[in-house]
Amino acid sequence: MSNHLVVVGGGQAGFSLISKLRSLGDTRSISLVTAEKYPPYQRPPLSKKYLIGEMQFERLLFRPTKWYDDQSVSLYLQNKVSSFDVQNKSLLLASGRSISYSNLALTTGSEAIRLPDSMGGNLDGVHTLRNIDDVDNIAVQLKSATSVLVIGGGVYWP
Numbered sequence: 001m002s003n004h005l006v007v008v009g010g011g012q013a014g015f016s017l018i019s020k021l022r023s024l025g026d027t028r029s030i031s032l033v034t035a036e037k038y039p040p041y042q043r044p045p046l047s048k049k050y051l052i053g054e055m056q057f058e059r060l061l062f063r064p065t066k067w068y069d070d071q072s073v074s075l076y077l078q079n080k081v082s083s084f085d086v087q088n089k090s091l092l093l094a095s096g097r098s099i100s101y102s103n104l105a106l107t108t109g110s111e112a113i114r115l116p117d118s119m120g121g122n123l124d125g126v127h128t129l130r131n132i133d134d135v136d137n138i139a140v141q142l143k144s145a146t147s148v149l150v151i152g153g154g155v156y157w158p
């Protein structure tokens with residue numbers, strides 16, 4: 001594809017880039033490749049209203065899936081990029097598929113650091129909190145939890 005922007009990472013940064021380009025009238029071909037199975041969504045409510053059931057999944061999404069069709073953005077969900085060939089301007093997905101690009105944006109964000117197994121990181125009931133699946137698992141266990149230990153103090157707005 002001659003003028004094809006590939007955005008790797010479907011978080012806020014990837015979504016904002018695409019949405020801004022389209023709102024400025026940019027008509028190039030765009031693909032969004034992301035490891036998660038959901039289109040881009042807000043993370044801040046995950047540890048707040050979504051966790052306690054006051055916000056539904058659909059409201060987390062920056063835009064419904066249809067928006068990407070309407071904006072002619074090809075969505076590759078649950079597709080982790082495993083390598084890049086910078087010389088040939090192509091990238092390889094974990095599924096084995098390759099995609100060519102003329103421009104590439106890496107918006108791959110960050111991951112939670114897991115405790116090592118030697119410190120119990122692999123035990124039942126030990127979670128990281130970064131994405132929807134993490135919170136869905138935590139919410140189930142919280143119902144019967146009698147005590148909770150939180151390791152790591154990030155930002156919190158009450």
Ligand SMILES: Cc1cc2nc3c(=O)[nH]c(=O)nc-3n(C[C@H](O)[C@H](O)[C@H](O)COP(=O)(O)OP(=O)(O)OC[C@H]3O[C@@H](n4cnc5c(N)ncnc54)[C@H](O)[C@@H]3O)c2cc1C
Binds near residue numbers: 082130
């Ligand atoms: C629970 C929680 C609560 C938060 N609350 C607040 C708050 O109240 N206020 C605030 O300002 N910020 C908050 N944050 C932080 C905020 O959500 C982040 O700053 C923001 O998500 C960063 O967006 P990003 O797009 O840069 O990266 P990310 O959100 O990390 O998105 C990156 C995406 O790239 C994907 N990806 C990574 N590698 C690959 C690959 N190789 N191939 C394909 N896809 C890949 C990931 O799966 C992910 O979907 C919170 C974060 C969390 C987790």
